[in-house]
Amino acid sequence: MTDGKDDIRRRVWRAMEEKKVGRFPFPLQHRIPNFKGAEVAARRIATLPVYSKAETVKVNPDAPQLPLRAQVLADGKTLLVPTPRLKAGFIQVKSEWVPPGEERKAASLSRMRAYGRELPLSELPRIDLFVVGSVAVHRDGRRLGKGEGYADREYAIIRELGHPEVPVAGTVHSIQVVEDDFPVFPHDLTVDWIATEKELIETKSPYPKPSGIEWGDVTEEELKAMPVLEDLRQTLRQEKD
DSSP, X not given: OOOOHHHHHHHHHHHHHHTTOBOSSSOOTTSOOOBTTHHHHHHHHTTSHHHHHOSEEEEOOSGGGHHHHHHHHHTTOEEEEEOGGGTTOEEEEEGGGSOTTOHHHHHSTTTHHHHSEEEOXXXXXXXXXXXXXXXXXXXXXXXXXXXXXXXHHHHHHHHHTTOOOOOEEEEOOGGGEEOOOOOOOTTOOOOSEEEOSSXXXXXXXXXXXXXXXXXXXXXXXXXXXXXXXXXXXHHHHXXXX
């Protein structure tokens, strides 16, 4: 089995353009692509029992998951959103902080700081559902992001902090569901549910999720680019001392 992950990403981005199922922001390449039907996919996630029971839901900050972020707030839950490239950790928005009718504004990347607050890692609440964006997903739970590993690291961070394993869901266009065979490494995050504009897929993924940060794989450049990682490392060192 060859890796071929970049080839899959390019093919998916191209197919979305050709089929005209992508939507703003453009270009679709090199980002988690927004897609027509994102609202329908979000509503499918909201039908899951694990969603209904959830008090705190972490959702990625990308455009196609905006409808789901707004849904979380409208449903009276707490929204947790990683800042872009994890530069400032996570932003928490509680539903009671958002006036009725302003959920979409509060869930938008440009406005959420006005409604919420940045949280230090020590104050992260227990997360009941972890939502990720993807460029491509396989029905067995394997996923491809942009290739920068942020979703993988976000999940690994909460596990490193001692949080229990969290179920993972994602919304994509049906074109993004692929049959390609590609490898899964220990740091790769897999999904338990995939929601598209057409269906809700329970993956029954056989792959284990990350249990923490693979510190040996973290470069000095990444520590500088993601201060939250350095904060975590210092916190763990203090706990050992």
